[in-house]
Amino acid sequence: MMGAPRTRMFLVLTSFKPRYPIINTTRIPQMAQVKRNYDAKSLILAEVIYWVLWIVLLALTAGGMKLLQFIHTGPYPFVNGVLLVIKFGISFYISLLIVAWSLPKPKAGIHKTGSPEVKKWFINFQFAKIWNIPFIKHILFSSFVLRPIFLRACGAKIPFDMAPSAFMRINDPFMIEIGKGAVIGLDCMFAGHTFVGDKLALMKVRVGENCTIGAYSSLTAGATVGNNVVLGRGCTLYPLSKIPDNVKVGHSCHISQGTKIEPGSTIEPYTQT
Template identity: 25%
Template sequence: MVNLNEVSLFAGAILLYIIGSFIIAISLIPSYFLFMQFLKTGNLFLILFGFAFSYFVFGIVLMFVVALVVRLFRIRLMPGTYKIGGKESLIWLLNAGFISLVRFLFLPFTRSSINIFFYRLLGAKIGKNVIINTTCVYDAHLLEIGDNSVIGGDAAIIGHSAEGNKLIVAPVKIGKNVSIGQYTTVLPGAVIEDGAIIGAMSLIPKFKRVKKGVWGGVPIRRIK
């Protein structure tokens, strides 16, 4: 018997590959013509510099193209509970897939300021003097971070959770002067209040409210 959920997800994956290929191709066009100009010089140094610079241009263009596609066609889910295999899960799949193009092809080689710029393009509300040392930010349009907060290396900020045949989507709110240690996972619906300090490799469960203080563990508990 045909499983409609599996068929829907398979069709979504095919659509993702097709549109994703077009996005990459479009983003490569400016870089291609730019690199060809460096190649014509015949100077090895300029060619190598041109390759690196063209790659950077590709990444910047890719960020804008992905953000434009996601926002123009509203390929993102609002908070709620959805059925996996329905049209909403297809929208989420496309959103995650398109953003992953930037996440894997460009963000690992950039500084925090460029990461933040991309997340803002996607709709994230990020305050001043924020540092984000991770590319593992999912559902960025549902993310809010206050001033002077730091997200440690390889921490995961996740606005969705797949449970059985349900997809739960909820915002993540991080206050001001918050420090989240490296490899920590923050799940959907979490609220981290101003001044909270989260130790490395911790787990903040769904819809958990973390007050000011020092926290750590799996799941997190108050240390002091």
């Protein structure tokens, strides 16, 4: 008798059905299973590039601090410490800009493994691992001046008059275009790359003017959002999906490639296409 309630509870849990159906990812070619071909050589190469970029950054930072020696220190240890932090911060930020601007940016398209464009993307990906370190990223993204200047140096097309969360996530900034007046919510993710079999697809992610992207939403490679669009919390735009102007999308919606949406329409929450 003691086992009966537990048995009923197990049946209830295992027979639970979600409020919305699971997406059939086979409809989306870009979501096809990726052929994993990582090997020790690739991992070692990634590690080497990562640390070489760190060495370059620190070398540039050290040179910048020497150039800032005109900022004189005084007899007070606290003031000296503050000035040292300021000089390091200025030098490190300028070093980030120099490296970001200097790295070759890949072009949009579908590229074979080992092609020059994939190599460019791979190098930029290692650099992104540096500036995505939480402490560095939070300082960069908390400033309405430092953030757009840095992302522009990385290749992004973004304005100064936008309101992104300091906790937004941007992959492949050279594939990101955001219009004026856009509001980007907490922990939104922008990714300009996906895999098509064993090939790398790089596609622009575009957000129009005066848009609101709700918290925890994801915009993937090739996704396009028109002007004056409101995207609810927790939405996902799959590769090559498009939302026209003046559309209101409810929370937790999943929009895939080929979905026909009329301009000015409203999409109910939990809609999946």
